[in-house]
Amino acid sequence: MRERLLKLFPAVGVAATWLCISCSHGSNSIKMKGSDTEVNLAVNLAEKFTEEDPDFSIAISGGGSGLGITSLLNGQADIANSSRPLSEKEQQQFKEKNIALKTVVFAEDATAFVVHKDLPIDEIEVEMLAEILSGNITNWSELTEANLPINIYGRQSSSGTHSFIKKKLAIEFSNAAKEMTGNAQIIEGVKADRTGIGYVGAGYVADDPVGSQGIKVLKIVERRGEKAISPLDQEAINQRNYFFQRPLYQFVLAESWDKVRPFIAFERSVVGKKLIEDHGYYILNNQSDEI
Structure with a gap:
């Protein structure tokens, strides 16, 4: 058997x-x-x-x-x-x-950036994202009305997603970034932390909408004044309009x-x-x- x-x-x-x-x-x-x-x-x-x-x-x-x-x-x-x-x-x-x-x-694949569902932000510019992940912006008050320190939930250096984001944004990650073992751990961390931001495979979020409750997928603005695009927008992905796809x-x-x-x-x-x-x-x- x-x-x-x-x-x-x-x-x-x-x-x-x-x-x-x-x-x-x-x-x-x-x-x-x-x-x-x-x-x-x-x-x-x-x-x-x-x-x-x-x-x-x-x-x-x-x-x-x-x-x-x-x-x-x-x-x-x-x-x-x-x-x-x-x-x-x-x-x-x-x-x-x-x-x-x-x-x-x-x-x-498209990489999604997620925050706590109660954080007052729905989209973010690529430039600001780079500033956050590199540790140059450390408080959400610089982008929202929420005066909260920013906690970064990321992956270990062995992760392909870690390497992809680092190369795409041309940054070194903040030393304060938490290194998690996978998508599930990042999502659980952000769900429990109103100040958190993390990155996961968009397919992982789309595949488990129940498990992803408690987080919000941010739309990405490549350049100021341009349209914000969601990693869950299949048409945008098909047209290769999403900044973090690979x-x-x-x-x-x-x-x-x-x-x-x-x-x-x-x-x-x-x-x-x-x-x-x-x-x-x-x-x-x-x-x-x-x-």
């Missing part, structure tokens, strides 16, 4: 949760690690895939894009989910180890490609694409790698 098991494994410095779908052993066993942004989607894709092909076993964990990529380097994963491209350093590390990769860009990657060991190929094909099927869209992500027309 096949079973679905939720197992917790200790990890140094990282809270790693493994979900083993249709657990079994053999050549059809796939290990997938990485981006916390993608982990909920990955779990649901794996569940549906193994319903159609129960001979497969897929073990999934989050922990950040950097962790997934490091796992590929160490031979501990077949697929690394990543919300950022490989860095030059990582590319060099794979080259030095003579490890070949295939790159799959399977969806488009492709989502899956890096696959070339030596694992043959066994991973059926799963990638499922992601690109009608059922797979619908799951991706149901999670609040967006389908790309130009996906890499022939399958």
Whole structure:
């Protein structure tokens, strides 16, 4: 009898949760690690895939894009989910180890900035956001009538989302920013803190509207005088008008490609694409790698 098991494994410095779908052993066993942004989607894709092909076993964990990529380097994963491209350093590390990769860009994501539901702000300019996250603005009174200190809820440096925001805003994060392990922790932190601001995958918010109660998704103004755009506005995303949107990657060991190929094909099927869209992500027309 096949079973679905939720197992917790200790990890140094990282809270790693493994979900083993249709657990079994053999050549059809796939290990997938990485981006916390993608982990909920990955779990649901794996569940549906193994319903159609129960001979497969897929073990999934989050922990950040950097962790997934490091796992590929160490031979501990077949697929690394990543919300950022490989860095030059990582590319060099794979080259030095003579490890070949295939790159799959399977969806488009938008990063949402969230605040407590009672904070009197609905939109924010990119310039002001950079000032907040870098620690140059430390009180909400500079933007609203609320005289409250600003608490920043972010991710560890291993997170692809952390790297994406840092690069997009051309900033160094404030030393006072709280480093959380994932989207859920950021949302819970902001829900409990009227002064808080954090960033999460928009798909995560859209996928769990009940769990997201108590927070407010800010609209983003790229330049003063321009229209404020929500990361939940699919039309704006399709037109690439939202400032914080990016492709989502899956890096696959070339030596694992043959066994991973059926799963990638499922992601690109009608059922797979619908799951991706149901999670609040967006389908790309130009996906890499022939399958």
